[in-house]
Amino acid sequence: MGNDDLVTTRLETLVNFFREKGVNWARKNSLWPMPFATACCGIELMATGASRYDVARFGAEVMRFSPRQSDLLICAGRVAIKMMPVLQRIYLQMAEPKWVISMGACASTGGVFDTYAVVQGVDQFLPVDVYVPGCPPRPETLIEGIMAIQRLVEKEGIRPSAEREKGMRHVVQPTYQLTMPTAAE
Numbered sequence: 001m002g003n004d005d006l007v008t009t010r011l012e013t014l015v016n017f018f019r020e021k022g023v024n025w026a027r028k029n030s031l032w033p034m035p036f037a038t039a040c041c042g043i044e045l046m047a048t049g050a051s052r053y054d055v056a057r058f059g060a061e062v063m064r065f066s067p068r069q070s071d072l073l074i075c076a077g078r079v080a081i082k083m084m085p086v087l088q089r090i091y092l093q094m095a096e097p098k099w100v101i102s103m104g105a106c107a108s109t110g111g112v113f114d115t116y117a118v119v120q121g122v123d124q125f126l127p128v129d130v131y132v133p134g135c136p137p138r139p140e141t142l143i144e145g146i147m148a149i150q151r152l153v154e155k156e157g158i159r160p161s162a163e164r165e166k167g168m169r170h171v172v173q174p175t176y177q178l179t180m181p182t183a184a185e
């Protein structure tokens, strides 16, 4: 051939490369959330999709209200015991691989509603991957949670949730800073 530089590879290496760099890249940039908003946190979830925060920048603006078309369950707000079977059914109807964000103090711990009627943390019934703290969390915090899911997708790839067991239990740290107006303003 007249060319001393001969590159050989294995098909398996190529397949793994495209799976990690192609499928995972596409998947992480096209998360389709299934919103399960039951209370005030849902308003912040809606604000995240509006133009000011524009979650479309992260490819996650396609809110699906059908679990069969979703791969990211965002549970926002307190969940009553009676609603828990509904939430579980929605999760089970979502196709694998799928991820779960618990948004806000109520979804993660029951918040101030320490009563017999409110679930004291949806992770008792669902494999939560990322916890977004706050009461309510600001849209920036939810976006950080979505970015944490993106990092998981990149790292974990297409492993189903049963293999990932109870999720990664990441807790998002809010990164935004309050800015005080100066005297000139």
Ligand code: SF4
Binding pocket: 039, 040, 041, 042, 076, 077, 078, 104, 105, 106, 107, 111, 134, 135, 136, 137
């Ligand atoms: S965490 Fe706060 S804002 Fe969110 S649902 Fe509970 S009370 Fe409402």
